[in-house]
Amino acid sequence: MYDILVQVMTKNGLLTAFAVVGLTMWISYYLSARLTRGHLHGSALAIMIGLLLAYMAGAATGGTKGVVDLKLLSGMGLLGGAMLRDFAIVSTAYGASLSDMRRCGLSGIVALVLGVVLSFVIGAGVAYAFGYTDVVSMTTIGAGAVTYIVGPVTGAAIGASSDVVALSIAAGLVKSVLVMVGAPFFAKAIGLDNPRTAMVYGGMMGTTSGVCGSLAAIDPKLVPYGAMTSTFYTGLGCLMGPSVLFFATRALFA
Incomplete structure (x- = not known):
């Protein structure tokens, strides 16, 4: 069962990346609300957690691309690539009067x-x-x-x-x-x-x-x-x- 789950997650790398980012954001906002009462924003905690995970992945694999060096999370390379990054930057401006x-x-x-x-x-x-x-x-x-x-x-x-x-x-x-x-x-x-x-x-x-x-x-x-x-x-x-x-x-x- 475990091997099948890993295989499915690896083949659907982008979906896995979205799920991992979503889980990280949920944990970050939960910690922000519970531990800091919102004074330390969830996004800041998410960035810190992301940097920590990237460091741990690099130390564990000896690679240079953070969590992307882990086969299970290779979809992060596409999710964090230039195309989606630029789209996210531009989309934040929508809604302004x-x-x-x-x-x-x-x-x-x-x-x-x-x-x-x-x-x-x-x-x-x-x-x-x-x-x-x-x-x-x-x-x-x-x-x-x-x-x-x-x-x-x-x-x-x-x-x-x-x-x-x-x-x-x-x-x-x-x-x-x-x-x-x-x-x-x-x-x-x-x-x-x-x-x-x-x-x-x-x-x-x-x-x-x-x-x-x-x-x-x-x-x-x-x-x-x-x-x-x-x-x-x-x-x-x-x-x-x-x-x-x-x-x-x-x-x-x-």
Whole structure:
């Protein structure tokens, strides 16, 4: 019976991956409600559990692709691939009202540009402080601080090594978790309770998973607005990382 179950789950890898992700989310939200009373959002716990499982799978198999190295969970490679990832990012923006978006106006545009540049400068500065002083590494890690999607896109475009690209992804994941966990504690102090501030917040923070997770904990109705600007933020970062930001870094440090 066990062998038949494993065989069925392996042949239907994508369905198995959906089931495992669904179970992980259920456990995460249960722990969030029971242990933290919602202060630590379920999405943040899910990310932590996912990272832990990826590490454990890598340690057990000696592989480099996390749980995908386990034959039973090979469908995770498709579920976490670029196509479904991009679809998920874009779909988060559906449900936003155009009238509320227009009210954001110039403040949203300024938040987007300032958010990308500020995150990049901080990330590149930390990279420089830890000894990554070449332009390519600084740019890639700085782009990773923008989001964990912008980092590898930028690194691939400018020829960064796989180790540096991995660091850029790690930087983006740390930022995502910090935003997701920290924002609900400061929401009242910064007035994060309406569509306009949610859009500015999404433009400043940028990490779609972190923004959506934190806004879901604050007020689920704000999620589409934050997701809208954070999605544009990712696209803007992918455009600016290998071009404007790379050339600016090279002009300063080459």
